[in-house]
Amino acid sequence: MALKISRKKPASEVSTASTADIAFLLIVFFMVTTVIAATKGIEFKLPKEEKNPQQQQVKKLEAVHIKLFQSGGFTVDKNPMNIPSMKQYVQQKLESSNYNKFIIIQCEDNVPYGNLIEILDILYGMKAKNIAIPTKREIEEWGVL
Amino acid sequence: MISVRRKQRVDPTIPSASMGDIAFLLIIFFMVTTTFSVDKTNVSLPVSFNRVDVERGAGVIAIERDGNLHFTSGEEMSREILINDLVALASQVIVADPAHVFIIKADTDTRYYYINQVMESLRDSRVVNINLLTMQRKTPL
Numbered sequence: 001m002a003l004k005i006s007r008k009k010p011a012s013e014v015s016t017a018s019t020a021d022i023a024f025l026l027i028v029f030f031m032v033t034t035v036i037a038a039t040k041g042i043e044f045k046l047p048k049e050e051k052n053p054q055q056q057q058v059k060k061l062e063a064v065h066i067k068l069f070q071s072g073g074f075t076v077d078k079n080p081m082n083i084p085s086m087k088q089y090v091q092q093k094l095e096s097s098n099y100n101k102f103i104i105i106q107c108e109d110n111v112p113y114g115n116l117i118e119i120l121d122i123l124y125g126m127k128a129k130n131i132a133i134p135t136k137r138e139i140e141e142w143g144v145l
Numbered sequence: 146m147i148s149v150r151r152k153q154r155v156d157p158t159i160p161s162a163s164m165g166d167i168a169f170l171l172i173i174f175f176m177v178t179t180t181f182s183v184d185k186t187n188v189s190l191p192v193s194f195n196r197v198d199v200e201r202g203a204g205v206i207a208i209e210r211d212g213n214l215h216f217t218s219g220e221e222m223s224r225e226i227l228i229n230d231l232v233a234l235a236s237q238v239i240v241a242d243p244a245h246v247f248i249i250k251a252d253t254d255t256r257y258y259y260i261n262q263v264m265e266s267l268r269d270s271r272v273v274n275i276n277l278l279t280m281q282r283k284t285p286l
Contacts, residue, residue, distance in 0.1 A: 016161040030175060039203075040196040041248065041278040046268055068257075083286060107257040113208075114191040114253035116260070117279060121193035122286050135265045 037112070042120055048133065057124055064093050065104035066119060070110035074119065087122060102130045106139060184223040184250060186215045191253035193279040194286065199248055203276065206231070206240055206267075208251040212259040219245075228262050235270035248275040 066086070068074045076086050093101050102125060107116055116133075123131055134142070186207035194267065205223055207215040217223035218238045226234065238245050247267065251260060267275065 001226065013158075014161055016159050016164070019159070019161065019164060019240070024172065039248070040281070041199065041276045042193055042195065043197040044275045044277055046264075046273050046275060048273060051149075095205045107261075109256060109258040109261075111257040112253060113251050113255040113257065113260055117191040117193055117277060118259065120277070121195055121279075123280070124193075124195040125285050135262065135268060136261050137265055 042117065042124060044131075044133075046122075063104045064090060066103065066105045068105070068106045068107040068111045068115055068119065072115065074115075083122065087126065090123070090128070091126055094126060099127055099129050101128075102132060103128050105131065105133045107133075183217045183219060183221070184215060186250065188250055188252040189254070190250070190278055190280045190284040193284040194284070196279060196281060197276065199209065199246055199276045203246040203248050204235075205248045205250055206235075206263060207254050208249065208259055208263060210252040212255070214263070228266065230268045231263065231266040233251050235267060235272055239271050243271070244274060245272070246271055246276060248276045248278050250278045 042109070064077060066074055066076050067078075073080060075081065081089065090103065105116065105119060114133055120131065152180060168215065184205040184207050186209060188209060202219040204219045205215070205217050207223060209215075214226050214228060214231065215223040216226045216234055218234070235247070249260075
């Protein structure tokens with residue numbers, strides 16, 4: 001009598017030896033291809049057409065004028081200053097006008113953009129509300145600065 | 146009497162039942178987080194401590210160090226343009242959406258002369274909302 005001894009068939013297994021390899025390959029692939037999209041920056045609003053040009057002129061006369069030079073230095077209301085003294089001066093002006101004081105920034109042609117951003121960054125940090133960067137055309141029109 | 150006990154050998158196997166789940170999770174994660182940048186101009190951005198997020202779909206005006214301009218309204222890939230074309234292109238976008246945001250992606254060493262030209266063109270196009278793209282500065286000035 002032949003006894004059928006049923007052998008348990010070995011369960012078919014998926015080899016998992018390469019799981020770690022695949023995981024690392026995927027990680028490296030996505031690390032290399034992911035681009036960190038820089039979408040943050042300094043917000044700046046261009047002025048809409050001012051309805052009252054006289055009022056605009058008055059605001060500009062009373063404003064704090066910051067002029068940047070290509071040497072890297074800058075003047076505030078025609079006085080050369082460094083960053084700490086500029087911060088102090090502007091802070092005083094802002095506090096006395098409830099942060100509504102206009103700050104006009106003017107740059108010479110060869111001033112690097114980074115310098116302008118530095119000044120803007122400081123002014124935003126001080127919560128200045130009205131910052132104007134007039135174009136050369138506007139400066140010529142005003143003739144005040 | 147020496148009792149010899151055979152140590153029960155446990156076969157080392159990593160359970161692979163969750164491999165599929167992990168794979169799908171990773172796929173979904175990357176599908177959701179991948180964003181397509183409309184402008185691939187290589188510029189060395191300036192740094193600032195205070196930064197504000199920009200919504201998706203904003204237009205990009207990239208200004209390279211030597212003054213080369215690249216423009217996109219936010220819906221197509223950016224292309225190189227001349228300064229004289231900027232007013233027309235930006236106006237087209239503003240006519241459709243007056244509050245459209247434009248990102249200025251300029252190199253930190255770009256001369257202010259080029260920035261001024263772009264600003265003049267944007268004023269003429271009646272652009273109101275601008276974001277000056279920067280990298281994060283770690284400490285405030």
